[in-house]
Amino acid sequence: MPKFSEFFSLNQSQYELDFVDINNRRDTPVYVDPYAIEVADDIWAATASEYIRGFFKEVLDALRANNIPRAAFLMSNLHEPSETFLGVSREEPRGRGVGAGQAQQLLRAIQKSKAFRSGILSDLSEMSLYVEGVARDKISDLTTNILRGLLAEYTRQQCELHAIPIGPYSGPPLWNASKQSWVSKQIMLPRIEDMPVLLVPKYIVRRNLSLESQEFYNKQITDFLVAEHLKANDSLVHILKTTNERKVYKGDVRDRHPMSKKFIADMVIAHPELLEMYKGLAKTHKSLIVFEEEAPSLTSVCANLASVFSTIPKGPAYATKYHDLVLGALTALFHPDLIQPRKEWEIHDGRKRIDIVITNAGDKGFFAQRRDDPRTGANVVIVECKNYSNDIANKEIDQLIGRFDVNRGKFGIITCRGVEDDKLLLRRCQDAAVRQQGYIITLTDHDIVDMLNARAELKDELVEQRLFEKFRMLLA
Template identity: 20%
Template sequence: MAIIRPRLTDYHGLYVAQHQVDFAIPFLEEDIPLYLDPFMLWRSPSQQDQMFHTGLVNAFNHLGTLAKAGRDNEAVEALIAASECDEVGLGSSAKRQGKRIGQAKAEEIISLFKRIPAYHQNGFRHFEEIQFFVEGISKDRISDIACSFLKSVLIDFTMDQCDQLGIPRSQCDVSDVYNYRENKFESLRGASLPINPVDGTPIILVPKRWLRFGPWINYEDYFEKYCPQDEISHTPEELTRVKVLNYNRDHYGVVESYIAAKERNAADCANDPLFSQLPIVSAKRKLATIKKLPTGKIGQADIQYEDAIGQLLPSLLYPHLDFAQEQARTDSGVSIRDLIFYNTRAQPFLDEIFNDYGSRQITMEMKNVAAIEREHIDQVNRYLANELGRFGVIITRNPLKRAEMTRTIDLWSGQRKAVIALTDVDIEQMVEIFDSKQRDPLDVITKKYVEFRRLCP
């Protein structure tokens, strides 16, 4: 059964919410928009994480040892192998596939061990510093290098998590796994990992506690707060990134001071969740915006309504419903926007609509109209096919009229499809519950469904 943005857990029939597991649930067809930040291991109170960071940095610094011994080609080859880690599926790729760095870029990075005295003598304390000297090194590259050197650790973590949740594992080969005894990358034969059903490749899970939207040590932060811009160029418009990188190579003390400051403020460094709820104040503002909007399309009121609902509902329904995506579709020439949620089956109501309607995902269609008409009900009816199950929600401004309510009851009687409507009043009640924290906003949807079923024969 096809679903929108399928995840590993959904494919195997495991209906768990993201907040319930210790890893970022991977998508099967695209990357997770997060990155492994090595600094999270360094600042962790866990001695095990600190040990992993030490191993990671030692492995990277071994590249410098090779270079200083005249074995530059080996160092470059190892760095190229480490520069991409498709198995973890982190980043912004739409196909879970990345591209390794080239020979010239790898040589430029390895040259830092010879060019900068501090690295020549002592190596790196945080290898993320390479982004201050080499053009084209961004957060995805830092993350991939870290994942590559930690791949054996991540494989063990993946096996443990799969066993805890019951995710099937299969025998497979994994390329470029770092051997800490031999200090080189090797292929691991007969690994036992979950397999991506889309392309047959192995999947490696990553702990949530190591993930951020960007590294704690990053070029943008350095440039804004620490870089002596006036010393590099007295003309702001001529201050290019290349000039900054060249300056850094000859003035390592500036970078060293920045790193020391980031270490002092390590307590402020926290992992980033895949989804963050709106604060209560923002939720109330979104509600106020919705209530002021006229119905219809004048002044793009329909787009403003959809945008506000699209930002509000995922926060109100979290964590019981993980947000999948906002999706646009066309029905008989009419553009329609939906909100798609993963059904985690975390509550009896969610379990009921899964069992009764086959809803692995829940679709909510947004309609900024004064009154829902029969054609709107028919649009939802056509959309509630086997792929998404037979339960749908219309988010609109006012209650259904008698004729349209009768139409939804007839759909249930004839096809066992359930269509309920959430109005401005319902959304306001959900925000009030969200504010009070006494109950769950999902209770409002549950209540609407119970009322609907009472009307059905």
């Protein structure tokens, strides 16, 4: 069976899609990572983090109050999230979530853990560090179930964006964050061969979780113990004959202090700075873009996209093709700074104008500056695609300005095929900036193709340079 994108004839590579392009015949070997969600700097992730924290606090509070029925109720509603097709199943995807039979076992494991008894266990993302029998698959499945409602809405938005049909699905209960309970609710999902599909944003998945016990033990904890034994000058210290250098071997340290989740908890209780260091490094882990070894490279995808622009004619008849091409190009160029594009307005006036709102998740560079700059405050970037054969006029500028507000911010992008009087268009955009109505940059085919070619040639700095130049011209 083809991938999701092939089944619905999207004609876009994984680089051009915001979600994981799954195959319903085999699980994609990636996992939903709660720590990646926690450290992400965007509105959706902030809401998702509240869901995760709220749910896990309810579980821990119930266990500490010895309210086992309440804890069991919370855990037993976490069913196998087979709709995402993520994980490591070798045959047909089945999921490995927490069902009623496993709920009591998992609760007992939490209660028995040193981290729970000492009070240091507070985050779902840290369960794999401390709780026996909990690893990446269980953490991913727990997280997916808690976020099922949010992921269903994300799926609906992506299907609307790509014109994918959806239908009603009565699946497992959804976590209601305000009621702190599970509720049954019908959702709308796409289907492949009558199998419901829940799409997952690719920026929240990892091949391995950001926080994993073996990695934490092998790196921060072992390195710390090596230094401690050197300081103590004990029996693990060897004197090298050639240099007279004192040395402690990591293998000896691991033999002396074998890895266990109880030992990790003991180390964190005694030295909490080790966990903070580990989490700080994990925060820098980059999100994945593609998930299959045979997938084309980003450079080849960008080079191909650059060549397609000249093949699409101008005019309303080809507006949808141009819109899809631009959206794919922007995703390939700017993910994960720009994520979760969604369609928000569609106006039929002979030109079929479609506005796209894209969440700004940039943590550095141009888009981070646009979010943090009080003049723009761009929590989102509003994009209008104009498949015009004539120049953009004041009407189009005013239309985009009308989309700005205090929540979205005041930054937008107009893409168009070309500009005959670029000085006049710049003056129009500058006028809006001077009046603090909004800050609009225009990207022509020439601009986008140049950026795609730069990325195809591994000259990423030229992409940022083009954006900064466009913005500075507004302030001139």
